[in-house]
Amino acid sequence: MKKIGFIGCGNMGEAFLKGIIKSELVEARDVFVYDKIRKEHIEKTYGVNGLDDEIAVVKHCDIIFLAIKPNVYFDVIDKIKDSVNSTKIIVAMAPGISMESIQDQIDNMNSKIVRTMPNLPLMVQEGCIAYAFNENVECEEMRFFKELFEKIGVAVEIKEELFDAVIGASGSSPAFVFMFIEALADAAVYEGLPRADAYKLIGQTLVGCGKMFLESGKHPGELKDNVCSPGGTTIAGVKILEETGFRGAVIKAAVETIKKSKEMSKESSER
Numbered sequence: 035m036k037k038i039g040f041i042g043c044g045n046m047g048e049a050f051l052k053g054i055i056k057s058e059l060v061e062a063r064d065v066f067v068y069d070k071i072r073k074e075h076i077e078k079t080y081g082v083n084g085l086d087d088e089i090a091v092v093k094h095c096d097i098i099f100l101a102i103k104p105n106v107y108f109d110v111i112d113k114i115k116d117s118v119n120s121t122k123i124i125v126a127m128a129p130g131i132s133m134e135s136i137q138d139q140i141d142n143m144n145s146k147i148v149r150t151m152p153n154l155p156l157m158v159q160e161g162c163i164a165y166a167f168n169e170n171v172e173c174e175e176m177r178f179f180k181e182l183f184e185k186i187g188v189a190v191e192i193k194e195e196l197f198d199a200v201i202g203a204s205g206s207s208p209a210f211v212f213m214f215i216e217a218l219a220d221a222a223v224y225e226g227l228p229r230a231d232a233y234k235l236i237g238q239t240l241v242g243c244g245k246m247f248l249e250s251g252k253h254p255g256e257l258k259d260n261v262c263s264p265g266g267t268t269i270a271g272v273k274i275l276e277e278t279g280f281r282g283a284v285i286k287a288a289v290e291t292i293k294k295s296k297e298m299s300k301e302s303s304e305r
Contacts, residue, residue: 037066037094038066039065039066039091040066040067040091042101043101044069046154046156049152049156050099051067051099053159053185056159059178066084066085067085068084088113089117091114098122102128108302111140122145123148124140125149126148126149129205133149133168144170146175148165149167149168149197153208156186156187162187163189164196165190166192166194198296201294206288210287222235222236
């Protein structure tokens with residue numbers, strides 16, 4: 035049984051940890067966590083083992099998830115690099131941090147690295163994960179990660195150069211979706227609907243729309259047209275969205291996240 039460690043365990047780290055335990059591929063007793071602020075909470079909530087520092091996680095574990103903010107990634111790697119040998123697998127899960135930059139920082143050309151981009155809905159087992167392997171990860175190890183990722187979310191293996199695009203498609207987009215939910219609810223509340231009822235109706239509508247889109251295989255434009263009766267309420271709302279630049283705003287927001295990710299990637303490669 036592989037031992038899995040987490041250095042840092044904020045929202046995204048906890049989402050991954052929760053999914054890993056629910057997958058039953060790894061038992062809670064084989065999961066180790068170090069987080070300055072949330073260690074006790076994670077221990078009590080999931081029954082995993084808390085450790086006192088980053089190096090202890092590396093020494094105890096075969097697979098180490100770096101669930102920390104991008105601005106401290108290389109500081110943490112500096113702390114642990116002397117404990118990272120060619121049997122350890124480092125799992126990166128931050129935007130703008132390439133496998134090459136991590137390998138250079140560890141200063142070991144045999145380092146095994148998996149790059150991932152999960153999203154927040156993993157917390158409820160409805161998220162997705164894009165992932166890629168460097169050349170040192172062995173076939174059996176790849177199969178383990180593929181099975182693990184597919185048990186905890188929708189998993190897609192991609193080329194590493196496409197990770198910036200994934201940020202726009204699924205990494206940052208949950209924030210945009212929550213803003214959309216909030217805006218729809220505000221409109222309903224303005225017209226007198228209790229906010230709790232509005233959130234319940236809108237939340238389920240988005241769940242249903244996502245499921246319908248994925249299962250039907252239909253173009254989203256076709257599904258949109260199915261809701262728009264001639265001269266009806268929906269097409270009146272669609273007209274306003276088009277007039278006020280809804281599509282353009284969404285595209286610009288997604289492209290901006292991709293641009294920022296590319297800037298971060300460039301900065302990490304220049305370290």
